[in-house]
Amino acid sequence: SRMEETVKKTIDENPVVVYSKTWCSYSMEVKALFKRLGVEPLVIELDELGPQGPQLQKVLERLTGQFTVPNVFIGGKHIGGCTDTVKLHHKGELTVLLSEAVGG
Amino acid sequence: SRMEETVKKTIDENPVVVYSKTWCSYSMEVKALFKRLGVEPLVIELDELGPQGPQLQKVLERLTGQFTVPNVFIGGKHIGGCTDTVKLHHKGELTVLLSEAVGG
Numbered sequence: 001s002r003m004e005e006t007v008k009k010t011i012d013e014n015p016v017v018v019y020s021k022t023w024c025s026y027s028m029e030v031k032a033l034f035k036r037l038g039v040e041p042l043v044i045e046l047d048e049l050g051p052q053g054p055q056l057q058k059v060l061e062r063l064t065g066q067f068t069v070p071n072v073f074i075g076g077k078h079i080g081g082c083t084d085t086v087k088l089h090h091k092g093e094l095t096v097l098l099s100e101a102v103g104g
Numbered sequence: 105s106r107m108e109e110t111v112k113k114t115i116d117e118n119p120v121v122v123y124s125k126t127w128c129s130y131s132m133e134v135k136a137l138f139k140r141l142g143v144e145p146l147v148i149e150l151d152e153l154g155p156q157g158p159q160l161q162k163v164l165e166r167l168t169g170q171f172t173v174p175n176v177f178i179g180g181k182h183i184g185g186c187t188d189t190v191k192l193h194h195k196g197e198l199t200v201l202l203s204e205a206v207g208g
């Protein structure tokens with residue numbers, strides 16, 4: 001669908017993408033982690049898109065199997081949610097992924 | 105207001121009360137913590153109450169200064185949110201409050 005193409009394009013063209021909800025603490029945590037690492041992800045707040053928000057969430061579910069927020073992509077790859085991203089960071093793997101994606 | 109009276113009554117009559125949202129991970133975390141401690145709070149899911157949900161959130165804000173979920177009460181006292189409850193637990197104070205409230 002058109003929306004699926006838009007999401008794929010967004011994920012491919014931006015090194016770090018976070019689909020989020022403004023009032024969700026898990027989304028805030030992931031955004032704060034990237035900020036601490038000096039990375040500025042492209043953040044898409046699903047609750048600020050009106051009816052397109054829930055539609056986008058369904059598209060993300062079709063593409064990744066994950067309906068929930070935050071939904072994180074690095075270097076075009078689906079990473080997962082907040083707990084997945086934090087786990088990668090604790091293993092020292094997040095900065096590696098980020099430098100590959102952002103370093104280009 | 106009537107709703108304020110209902111909330112005050114609920115908080116006074118139940119040793120542990122959590123105002124929550126079903127799909128919120130912070131609310132899930134606080135509910136899971138109580139479960140691990142063998143406590144069964146009265147859980148009120150604000151997103152299952154229709155239009156009363158947001159009204160209740162406003163009443164909780166008027167009574168406690170806190171609009172966000174989870175909103176936790178123990179022994180009739182306002183505790184705060186997820187981070188507040190977890191902090192009390194780490195300090196060893198949560199189980200003391202719980203045994204006073206639940207012990208009766």
Ligand SMILES: N[C@@H](CCC(=O)N[C@@H](CS)C(=O)NCC(=O)O)C(=O)O
Binds near residue numbers: 127
């Ligand atoms: N373990 C996941 C949990 C994700 C999750 O359950 N997110 C909630 C909000 S905190 C969600 O998306 N619920 C459904 C929704 O809000 O549409 C993570 O760390 O990201």
Ligand SMILES: N[C@@H](CCC(=O)N[C@@H](CS)C(=O)NCC(=O)O)C(=O)O
Binds near residue numbers: 131186
């Ligand atoms: N530090 C607070 C954060 C609470 C918070 O921001 N909660 C969010 C959901 S995770 C909220 O209630 N947002 C507004 C809303 O959902 O109505 C806590 O630990 O409980």
Ligand code: FES
Binds near residue numbers: 023024026127128129
């Ligand atoms: S909505 Fe509460 S942690 Fe996401």
